[in-house]
Amino acid sequence: MWDRQIHTWWQQLTGEAIIGELAGHRLPFIPPQIISWADFKEANPGALVLSRETGFSRLYGSNPYSGYDRVDRPPFLFDGDLDERLLPKERVAAFDIGDVSAAFPFRVLEVEGVVNYPVNGTVVVIFHKLGTVSALDHTLIVDSDDVDATGVFDANIDGERLTFSTISTNGDRFVDDQTGTFWNILGEAVEGEMAGKSLTPIAHGNHP
Incomplete structure (x- = not known):
């Protein structure tokens, strides 16, 4: 995946930036x-959840x-x-x-x-x-x-x-x-x- 601000590529499993300006950085793990x-x-x-009304037809x-x-x-x-x-x-x-x-x-x-x-x-x-x-x-x-x-x-x-x-x-x-x-x-x-x-x-x- 990539971020929309800097367009760095991130490894989803580890949260590590692998290509781009932030390469080598790692997101904090929650x-x-x-x-x-x-x-x-x-x-x-009181938590909010995602709505199913997305404008797309999905099961x-x-x-x-x-x-x-x-x-x-x-x-x-x-x-x-x-x-x-x-x-x-x-x-x-x-x-x-x-x-x-x-x-x-x-x-x-x-x-x-x-x-x-x-x-x-x-x-x-x-x-x-x-x-x-x-x-x-x-x-x-x-x-x-x-x-x-x-x-x-x-x-x-x-x-x-x-x-x-x-x-x-x-x-x-x-x-x-x-x-x-x-x-x-x-x-x-x-x-x-x-x-x-x-x-x-x-x-x-x-x-x-």
């Missing part, structure tokens, strides 16, 4: 999360890559050797802490609900929640399977290290063991002693 519309709306009731609820998210199918346009430790497109929550990389399979996270784990000197907490539909499964997104949502955070807040667990079957109630505060999938304290505080997010990807 850690994103893939969550359900219901969770987003609950956490951001915005359709998916041209039907079956892309099926974990047992070979990766699209990949001819290399497959790592047999996981299914070809098994979804993982992956992140880096310094020069150490970590990946947690969703099938493990679904069983655990919450994982507290040290990575390269930082204790991280990984939240898992059901209820997020795949955009790359069935032809109509509304018919697609649930691929779940995750949040990865630094478990330290205000100088205190917290440990977490979940107390519900679908993972929508995360609680810390130290204060009994309830947290949502976005790492926000929503009820209890620490209400109003937020955990520091760790940039991660939900990769098939």
Whole structure:
């Protein structure tokens, strides 16, 4: 992609300028999360969303890559050797802490609900929640399977290290063991002693 002011070319995956006046510069990275519309709306009731009234006729609820998210199918346009430790497109929550990389399979996270784990000197907490539909499964997104949502955070807040667990079957109630505060999938304290505080997010990807 390119910017319209200077016409520098940017690498979408890394945010790095690769051709043009700003070549070598990198855009600041904002850690994103893939969550359900219901969770987003609950956490951001006043947020604005893009309108479907664009002046163009498009089927915005359709998916041209039907079956892309099926974990047992070979990766699209990949001819290399497959790592047999996981299914070809098994979804993982992956992140880096310094020069150490970590990946947690969703099938493990679904069983655990919450994982507290040290990575390269930082204790991280990984939240898992059901209820997020795949955009790359069935032809109509509304018919697609649930691929779940995750949040990865630094478990330290205000100088205190917290440990977490979940107390519900679908993972929508995360609680810390130290204060009994309830947290949502976005790492926000929503009820209890620490209400109003937020955990520091760790940039991660939900990769098939």
